[in-house]
Amino acid sequence: MAGTVARRAADQDETVEANRSWWDGQADEYYLEHGGFLGDADFIWGPEGLREADARLLGDVSGARILEIGAGAAQCSRWLASQDVRIVASDLSFGMLRQGLELNHRVSDPSGRVPLVQVDGLALPFADESFDVVFTAYGVVPFVADSALVMHEASRVLRPGGRFVFSTTHPLRWALPDDPGEGGLRVIQSYFDRTPYVEQDETGRATYVEHHRTIGDRVRELAAAGLRVIDVVEPEWPETNTATWGGWSPLRGRLIPGTAIFVAEKP
Numbered sequence: 041m042a043g044t045v046a047r048r049a050a051d052q053d054e055t056v057e058a059n060r061s062w063w064d065g066q067a068d069e070y071y072l073e074h075g076g077f078l079g080d081a082d083f084i085w086g087p088e089g090l091r092e093a094d095a096r097l098l099g100d101v102s103g104a105r106i107l108e109i110g111a112g113a114a115q116c117s118r119w120l121a122s123q124d125v126r127i128v129a130s131d132l133s134f135g136m137l138r139q140g141l142e143l144n145h146r147v148s149d150p151s152g153r154v155p156l157v158q159v160d161g162l163a164l165p166f167a168d169e170s171f172d173v174v175f176t177a178y179g180v181v182p183f184v185a186d187s188a189l190v191m192h193e194a195s196r197v198l199r200p201g202g203r204f205v206f207s208t209t210h211p212l213r214w215a216l217p218d219d220p221g222e223g224g225l226r227v228i229q230s231y232f233d234r235t236p237y238v239e240q241d242e243t244g245r246a247t248y249v250e251h252h253r254t255i256g257d258r259v260r261e262l263a264a265a266g267l268r269v270i271d272v273v274e275p276e277w278p279e280t281n282t283a284t285w286g287g288w289s290p291l292r293g294r295l296i297p298g299t300a301i302f303v304a305e306k307p
């Protein structure tokens with residue numbers, strides 16, 4: 041019997057176990073499909089193609105101690121590493137980190153090689169106030185049941201004045217089918233329904249889980265973690281971007297937001 045898709049509860053342990061093995065299994069395919077768009081040492085916030093080099097959402101990073109969570113192959117950290125920063129890139133999935141190791145071996149400039157550690161974004165093995173910046177581009181946040189804990193951990197390891205910045209699928213997309221064409225422009229479920237999306241095998245065991253929060257939920261999670269929201273960036277789809285990435289496409293990108301980037305500071 042084939043696997044099924046369900047809308048049902050999925051707790052922290054089930055979610056993390058499912059997503060670790062899903063990303064381990066998908067790592068090669070993910071980089072075959074998206075590696076060209078992401079580049080080996082480039083910092084792109086999402087399928088719209090917004091670059092940190094242009095947006096500067098991390099602020100002035102010169103001399104900064106930076107932690108990337110949910111880094112995948114750590115292209116963003118690799119871009120930052122060529123500047124005057126101290127960086128650590130981390131991810132839950134060893135499969136994704138192995139892609140990062142291969143990229144580290146491929147880059148000719150040693151300054152573009154980044155330290156990689158296997159870390160769950162829910163339990164950071166770092167001391168309080170040990171970083172100036174924590175960030176993730178599309179990592180961790182929707183892949184855990186308790187995203188408020190991710191915000192708490194980011195806040196804990198940040199020094200006062202430090203920044204936590206994360207991009208994720210724009211919450212509005214939850215209400216629409218994950219279809220890059222006309223079919224993806226219909227509302228099929230409630231934006232307010234936080235029941236997780238779960239792919240499961242024939243025994244009912246979760247193999248992939250995504251959790252939804254509204255924009256307001258995210259702002260409240262950040263505030264509860266002691267962080268102050270500076271901006272919520274909704275990148276517009278540029279005319280020059282003709283790429284389709286899963287449900288993200290020029291057609292939908294011209295009409296509705298696809299990515300939300302939350303920029304927060306620890307007072």
Ligand SMILES: C[S@@+](CC[C@H](N)C(=O)[O-])C[C@H]1O[C@@H](n2cnc3c(N)ncnc32)[C@H](O)[C@@H]1O
Nearest residue numbers: 063110111112132133136160161177179180183
């Ligand atoms: C969509 S990929 C993004 C990877 C990379 N940032 C990029 O832009 O290509 C999501 C990443 O989040 C990671 N992830 C999922 N749950 C995690 C967790 N609990 N802790 C740390 N990383 C996690 C996955 O292993 C995966 O590498």
